Amino acid sequence: MIEIKDLHKSYKMGSNSLHVLKGLNFNIKEGELVAIMGSSGSGKSTLLNILGMLDELDEGSYTLDGVPIKNLNETKAAQYRNKFLGFIFQSFNLINYKTAVENVALPLYYQGVNRKERQEKALKYLEQVGLKEWAGHLPSELSGGQKQRVAIARALAAEPKVLMADEPTGALDSQTSYEVMDLIQKINDDGNTILVVTHEPDIADMCKRIVHLKDGVIVEDKKVDQVRASQYV
C-alpha cells in the first residue's frame, strides 16, 4: 500500500538546513496497523506529513496504492488526499461552528457526494464511533474523547485507503486514550490500513508493528503482539 525508498527531508532555515529524515525505507501493506514511535523532534510528524501529501519530500520516492506521489500541484494533491487519505490529529481539528454530523460530512462534500447521501453516511460513521446521539452538537459541547471520535468518524467517512493519525491520544487522559485506541483497533479489524504516530510506548504496543525513528533514521522496525485496548475500557 505504501512504499518508501530512500526518503530524505530537510528544513531550510535561513542559511542553515535541518536534515530531519535521512534516508528512510519501508513498506506498509494493506490492513496493517503501524505505530511510528520516537521521541519528540525525531521526525515522526514530518514523515506523516509527507505520507499525507501535506508536505513534499526532497529525495527518494513514495508510492501510494501503486500511484507515484511526486510533483503534485495543489489541485491534484487535494484530490489524492480526498480519495486516499483520512487524517486524525492530536488537536482534533474539527471546524468549531459546524455540528458533529456536519464535520463528518465535510470530506464527502469535497468528494462531490450529494446532500442526502452525505447526511446518511455521516450518521452511519457517527454511529460506528458511538456518537449518533451527539450528531447535532457543536464541538464545544463535546468532551475531548468525543471530539477525537468525531474526528475519526470524519476520517472514515471518506472511505480512505489509509488512515493517518498524528498523536491521536496526545491530548487525552489515559482512560480516554484507550477508548480511542480500542476504536482504532476495531477499525483496523475491519481491514483498514492505519498509521499511528505516537511517543507513548503503551499506545505503540496496541499496534501490530512498531517503526522506531531516532534522529531521522529507522532504528527498529518490528512486528509486535497487539495489546488489545478493550481490556482497559
Add this chain to the structure above:
Amino acid sequence: MFDRDIWQEIFHSIRSNKLRTFLTGFSVAWGIFILVLLLASVNGMQNGFYDQFNDNASNAVYIHSRTTSKAYAGFEKGRRIQFTNDDVDYIKGSFKGDFEFITPVFERSTSARYKEETGSYRVMAINNEHIFIQKVNISQGRYINKSDVVGGAKVAVIGKKVATDLYKKEDPLGKFIEINGLPFMIVGVFTDDKDEGAESMIYAPITTYQRIYSNTSDIDQIMLTYNPDFNLDEAMDFSNKITVLLKRRHKISPDDQAGLRIWNTAEAFNDIGQFTGILQIMSVVIGLLILIAGIVGIGNIMVFIIKERTKEIGIRKALGAKPKQIIMLVLLESVFITALSGLIGLLFATGLLSLVGPLMDAPAFKDPSVDMSTIIIATIVLVVAGMLAGLIPAIKAARVKPIVALSDK
C-alpha cells in the same frame, strides 16, 4: 456558483460570525447610503432650480432696451434706446416660425383705488399671448383676451394681494378698479405661489395702456417664446440673430453690450444643467471615495478573517478542498456581504428619501430622488467591489499550507 452547499457554507460562516459580518457590511452600507443621498440631493437641487424657472415658459426670451455705452453711427454714447410696437411687428415679420408667442410690455407703477381703499401697484400692460410666456395662474375669471387688446378695453386682471387689499371680503370680479383715475373692470384674479410679490401686480391690455399714456407706441420690454422644437444651439442662434437685427435697427454698435439686454431661458437652463452636472460628478466622486474606503475596509477585514480561519482552511484542504473551492468560498462570502449590505444602505437611503423628500420644498430644493439606473449601477459597482475586496484574501486563503495551518505549535 449556484451550488446550494456553497451558500450554506457561507450562511453558516456569516451566522457564526455576526459581529464581524456586521462591521464589514456597515462600511459598505454607509458608503452607498451617502452616495445615494448625495446624488439625490443634487437631483433635488436640479429639480428645485428648474421648478423656479418653470414659473415661466422654459423657452422664454426677454428683451429690454437700455442705454448705449459706445458712440456709433453719428450718435453719442449714453443714448437711451426706446422700443416701440414697430419692433414687435418687425420681429413678427422677420422670424416667422421661429417664435411661438410674443408680447410687447409696458410697465408702470401706479396708485389704484376701490372705494376708500388705495394702494400702489405695478401695472404690466401686455397682449393676450403674455399668459403663455409667463404662465399666469388665473384663480377667478379670465385673462386679458384678444378682443380686449384689439378694442383697447378698460379691463384688468389683478393679483390676489391686490384683491385682498382693496376688496377685502368682496368679490372683485365685475367690479371696477380705479387706476390712475380711470376705471377698469376686473375680469380676472391670479395667484402665484412661487412669488408672492407677483400677486400685487395688475395686468391690463397694452393698447389701452398706451392710449392712456398720451397715445404712445413706446414699450419697455419684448417677451417671446421661441419654437419649442429648437435645441439649445438653435435657441441661442435665434436670440443672437434678434440681437444683431435690433442693434442694427436702433443703431447700436454691434459690440456694445449695454444698448439692449436679451435674456434667453435656454442659456440659463444650460448653465443650471452644467452646474448640477458638475455637482453630480463631484458627488459621484465623493460617494465612490467613501465606497472605496468601505471596500478597503472589507478587504482588510477579509484578510483578517482569513488569518483567523487559517486553521479551518487548512482542515478543509487536508480533507480534500481544492484551491478553487477555497477561493470561491471566500470570494462569494465577500460579494455576498458587500452586495447585501450595499442593498441595505440603498434601501435605507431610498426609504429616508421617500419619507423626507416630500417634506422638503425649499425654494431651490424639490423632490430629491434617485433614478433606477443609479440604483442598478450602484448594485453592479457593489458586486464588482465585493469581488475586488475578496480577491486578495481569497488568493491568500488558497495559498494556506495545510501543514502550517495544522501544526499544533
